[in-house]
Amino acid sequence: MISKAFATALVALAVALSVPARAADTVKVGITTTGVPFTFIDTSSQKPVGAMVDLAAAIAKDNGMTPDFKITAFSALIPSLKTGKIDMISAGMFDTAKREKIVDFSEPVYSYGEAMFVSADDEQNYTLDDLKGATVGAQVGTTFADALRERGTFGQVKLYDSIVDIMRDVKLGRIKAGFGDKPIVAYQIKQKPALGVRLVKGYEPMRSGKVALAVSKDNPELLKKVNASIEKLEKSGELAKIFAKYGL
Known part of the structure; x- marks a missing residue:
């Protein structure tokens, strides 16, 4: 005959097993699909890959968490973080003073500036002054788009x-x-010559920045864990290996 205490224990175990894993065991990571080689979708597996995807996965693993990658438009990453749709941003995003007012950034993991590209048939290596009055383009939500508009010398700065x-x-x-x-422009041109564009040689970036992961200002504990993992990955050499894997 089963004792009352044993029966109670069985019920408790059954309830525990039926409860889904705690939300704390999963970290929702915001990424984009257009940030090759930082974040993109592998065409064969249809899964997110890239340096920042691998880094987020390594950080999650170090903290005993499972990454749940959420594909998000670049311009919607910070709004999604603020509304709780994601817990962390891991993309080719610069840590800027403007963004620091809204989110908290981790220690930097990579740095670079912007590139200028023109038609492959255009052999001139332009400077910014050469493009006075011309129509140019940049990705919406980037620091480069802001810098181009602030310059005020172009006929139009189209956002894409x-x-x-x-x-x-x-x-x-x-x-x-x-x-x-x-890095994104150079990688795509190398992988897909049919895009029909080339890098402008000798171009000096308007802005160079440091790439970092971002978390909500309401989640200092997660930021602490992320920074601790970054330090560990850097000391072990794993951080450098992650970026080297994608030619960075």
């Missing part, structure tokens, strides 16, 4: 959802030049 969209219009002659994250 992705760098590939900018490249298309440069190739078709709809805009004179495009601007974007140098």
Whole structure:
């Protein structure tokens, strides 16, 4: 005959097993699909890959968590973090003073500036002054777009959802030049020559920045864990290996 205490224990165990894993065991990570080689979708597996995807996965693993990658438009990453749709941003996002007013950034993990690209048929290596009055393009929500508009010398600064969209219009002659994250632009041109654009040689970036992960200001505990993991990955050499895997 089963004792009352044993029966109670069995019921408690059954209830425990039926309860889903705690939300704290999963971290929702906001990424984009247009940030090759930082964040993108592998065409064969249809899964998110990239340096910042691998880094987020390594950080989650170090803290005993499972990453749940949420594909989000770049311009919607910070709003999604503020509303709780995601817990963390892991993309090619710069830590800027403006953004620091809204979110908390981790220690930097990579740094770079923007690149200028023109049609592959255009052999001139332009400076910003050469493009006075011209129509140029940049990705919406980036620091490069802000810098171009603040300069005030262009005929128009068109904003696009992705760098590939900018490249298309440069190739078709709809805009004179495009601007974007140098590692992303260089990687895409190398992988897809048919895009029909090239990097402008000798171009000096308007802004260089440091890439970092971002968390909500309401979640200092997560920021502490992220920074501790970054330090550990850096000391072990794993951080460098992650970026080297994608040619960074």
